[in-house]
Amino acid sequence: MCVYQGVSTLMRTLPLPEGTLSTTTISANTSQRKKVTTLTFRQKKERGEPITMLTAYDYPTAMAMDKAGVDSILVGDSLAMVVLGYENTLPVTMDEMLHHARAVARGARGALLVGDMPFMSYQVSVEDALRNAGRFLQQGGMDAVKLEGGRERADAVRAIVNAGIPVMGHLGLTPQSVNQLGGFRAQGKTASAAKRLLEDAQILEEAGAFSIVLEAVPARLAEYISKKISIPTIGIGAGAGCDGQVLVTHDLLGLFDRFTPKFVRQYANLHETMNKAFAEYINDVGAKRFPAVEHIIEMTDEEWAAFQKEVK
Numbered sequence: 001m002c003v004y005q006g007v008s009t010l011m012r013t014l015p016l017p018e019g020t021l022s023t024t025t026i027s028a029n030t031s032q033r034k035k036v037t038t039l040t041f042r043q044k045k046e047r048g049e050p051i052t053m054l055t056a057y058d059y060p061t062a063m064a065m066d067k068a069g070v071d072s073i074l075v076g077d078s079l080a081m082v083v084l085g086y087e088n089t090l091p092v093t094m095d096e097m098l099h100h101a102r103a104v105a106r107g108a109r110g111a112l113l114v115g116d117m118p119f120m121s122y123q124v125s126v127e128d129a130l131r132n133a134g135r136f137l138q139q140g141g142m143d144a145v146k147l148e149g150g151r152e153r154a155d156a157v158r159a160i161v162n163a164g165i166p167v168m169g170h171l172g173l174t175p176q177s178v179n180q181l182g183g184f185r186a187q188g189k190t191a192s193a194a195k196r197l198l199e200d201a202q203i204l205e206e207a208g209a210f211s212i213v214l215e216a217v218p219a220r221l222a223e224y225i226s227k228k229i230s231i232p233t234i235g236i237g238a239g240a241g242c243d244g245q246v247l248v249t250h251d252l253l254g255l256f257d258r259f260t261p262k263f264v265r266q267y268a269n270l271h272e273t274m275n276k277a278f279a280e281y282i283n284d285v286g287a288k289r290f291p292a293v294e295h296i297i298e299m300t301d302e303e304w305a306a307f308q309k310e311v312k
């Protein structure tokens, strides 16, 4: 069954929602995938099967990656940089994150959806952390939340988990601390920093996190941590020894041309493709090649003749 979605999508059909995800107006696509849960994450780690995760910030991207079979979609606060154009992740707000989370939830049915808690949504107090984590589930259609930090966030993680909300940790290069870290730089490269990272991972596990992102840490350290904890690690710039991998989709697609981190494999160059398409469109309109006869809407000769009579 199809519906018309208004003037801007005239003649374009969309599937009707199969069901309601939450008390909000979130609908969803019709993919029939079995829902990935935190239990799936654990089972995949036990079986030694790599977990796949990508970021998404909008409906069509979420739909495409869900159909492709990605295990988990992160509505990352990288939104601030790759979509909203900020220098770093600090300016993005809870309301902006929720706006994009809802779009992603409408597009993806099977993947485990993780909402990234933005800067200052969980650092001020445990109460704030709990309230904002809850908003991701109630208002954003997410299944879980992610927050950055180790031992200093253990109380917040415990409180959120105790409320029934799955939490993903994030250690290593934690972009919300970019000013404290002195830039976007690799972490855990000294023996003492590595030991602290391992301890933080164990503290997060003990606090109830279901998984931990390890960003920009030495590959052998990431592998060691992955073996030492029972919950899955998801690496980004942390080598193949992690239990899963995540990439920022705009890096993978070559959509973000400001810089590409060393650890990214670019699977497409959509920035270039888009640029070319836009230039062709501009040329076609300029040369009156677009719209062509196949793009126009017709009316019958009779109606046209009647119209001309009316306006004479």
Ligand code: KIV
Pocket: 055, 074, 075, 076, 077, 078, 079, 116, 170, 213, 215, 236, 246, 247, 248
């Ligand atoms: O915000 C984000 O996209 C992230 C990933 C880099 C893990 O946190």
